[in-house]
Amino acid sequence: MIIALVPDKTLRIWDVSTGYCVKTIRGHADWVRDVCPSPDGRYLLSAGNDQTARLWDISLANPESKLTLVGHEHTIECCALAPPSTYQHLAPLAGLKKPPPASSTAEFMATGSRDKSIRIWDARGNCIKTLPGHDNWVRALVFHPGGKYLLSVSDDKTLRCWDLTQEGKCVKTLGDVHGHFVSCLRWAPGIVREPVSNGNAEGTNGTSINGIAKPGAVGADIQIRCVIATGSVDLNVRIFAN
Known part of the structure; x- marks a missing residue:
């Protein structure tokens, strides 16, 4: 499957084998900027110009919005679903005595915005942590596969490493990693x-x-x-x- 972001405020899911659009998802009030599917393919997190992020159950014939995340003060540029390896570190921030089961794939989420902040959310839609520090738009986010860190890049030309075991403390900043805005970030498989x-x-x-x-x-x-x-x-x- 391929997920496409189109200017008509929708998300479209395409079947690669046939080339047909099999699902159209509506709900955002403006352009969608980024999406992140869950590893099991059941959920899809989307974020956009309407300053919201939405969690969709795309396993249904007609995908439903399970959650709307509201709190950023500007366009949300990027989003990421936290892997189960982060649950033990994020559960205390959400007030949980023990982490959710690893079989659950959409318990925590992160969003980055033009308001220069990163927010971490739980499955109830609560913002459990705000990470300030970037001096310009936050463009991309990625969780460390081992669950300990969250990495971010920004138009301020920096790459930052946030330690989830220390409640999201910024433990490393690489300045001027590029000569212009840093727009994307990926972790090696x-x-x-x-x-x-x-x-x-x-x-x-x-x-x-x-x-x-x-x-x-x-x-x-x-x-x-x-x-x-x-x-x-x-x-x-x-x-x-x-």
């Missing part, structure tokens, strides 16, 4: 690590890794790669690695 069968192994990307078998064996886990990529109005893509 993990490498599937498999049980060793014969001492020779490969990761899912085809690169040989000592002590890892080919994907497909039972017992695989994911090796997180500390590699991120940023894109900018300066026409460059930059890759950062730890």
